[in-house]
Amino acid sequence: MIKKADIFLLIVLILIGCFSGLNSIGQFLGLIPCEALSSAKVVVSLDGKLYGTYDLSKDQTVSITRGNDINNIIIKNKKVQMTFSNCKNQYCVKEGSISMVNDTLVCLPHKLIVEIKNDEKAKIGGDVDVISG
Amino acid sequence: MSSPVRNQNLNQGKTLAYCSIFTALALIFSYVEFLLPIPIPLPGVKIGVANLVIILALYRLGFKYAFTVNMVRILISGLLFSGVFGMLYSFAGGILSIVIMYILYRTKIFSMIGISMAGGVAHNIGQLLTASALLSSTALLSYFPILVFTGIISGILTGFLSYEIERRLPSHIKL
The missing domain is CATH 2.60.320.10 (N-utilization substance G protein NusG, insert domain)
Incomplete structure (x- = not known):
């Protein structure tokens, strides 16, 4: 019932999600500074x-x-x-x-x-x- | 003795009956969705149970009627539950999602799960874009990733359910 195209679509969507979420992931891993400065x-x-x-x-x-x-x-x-x-x-x-x-x-x-x-x-x-x- | 006119009338009656049943069912599902508390307090995050009925309508009634059923559902559930303001988002999400689902359905290479997944993501993105446009701000786009992922998860869930229902649904229920 699950076809090859479904898996492909799933991977594409996950990639889109991850790619657009790079900022958040980077912040989560501490690669991008996310601390608010005192002047924020x-x-x-x-x-x-x-x-x-x-x-x-x-x-x-x-x-x-x-x-x-x-x-x-x-x-x-x-x-x-x-x-x-x-x-x-x-x-x-x-x-x-x-x-x-x-x-x-x-x-x-x-x-x-x-x-x-x-x-x-x-x-x-x-x-x-x-x-x- | 069945004249062409009589047959045509019968078919029209059948079409009307099935469309009504699917619309009523979709409305009930919208209501169930309205009752269910959402664990993530984000605008636009929904399980999309009503989408289940829409996918079945797409398979059994065809795009034209599935689209109509979806529009009527959004209009009535907007008036009954979510308010006129929420209706706008629902229309954007609903139209985008059913068009995407129809395109994938036409390619015939996707199963119901893949179609539902794409529909879920499209629904969320449609709503997000409408909200961004209404607020004329790009700040909302930071919700994009989480809406993609919740769309994938809810899409797989409803797709799986639709598939199981489609298998059990008597084959004469179609236009």
Whole structure:
């Protein structure tokens, strides 16, 4: 029932997955530095536009509101967490905390993206995963 | 005594009945999926149980009706469960996945498992691309690898199930 072409397809897909995930694998193996610098920023963008940047090293609570959409993020001990969202699916709250460079918290219903960026690349979108682009 | 007109009416009735059954089944599976908690809190990660029905529809009813069944399923399940906003992602994922599955099906060199696998990955990628476009940001693309892998795994699972069902499904259920 499994044909040769299936195996070939599986290998191709796994290769695509690994290749596009080179960044993450490299970070995992420690080949690519992923520690957030002390100057790292938390970049918040809403609906594709920059909402604000905040220091990762400074403990603070940020409330992001637009109309009826409310999201709260807490920056504490160089970690960022979405503590509250009044969105429907609550994925963003369940995602937990992020601390590595290029990590993201996403709240799709509110079109909100929270990213950790090392200073010099503190712009929306940065150069995440050029391969998969 | 069966006149051509009567036969045509019978066939139309049969087509309508099968399409309705498959749509209803796909909707139930969507509901089951909606009830199941997902272990990975990522937008777009799903087991894709409804895809099982769609693959069977592709094999038994052909592309035209499988496509229609899928579109109707997404429309109704969007209105009932996931909301209009989620419907947009589902449409992107659903259309991309069924087109890819049909192309692989036409080549006749893939089994159901391979087809389902490609469909799962295509579904996830379609959703991811829509989300990126809506947010006009490339930040989401960092989810690409994990969505490829979850697509592969869920695709193999549903493909295997579809294969087992296809074997047991009476052969007269087809158009």
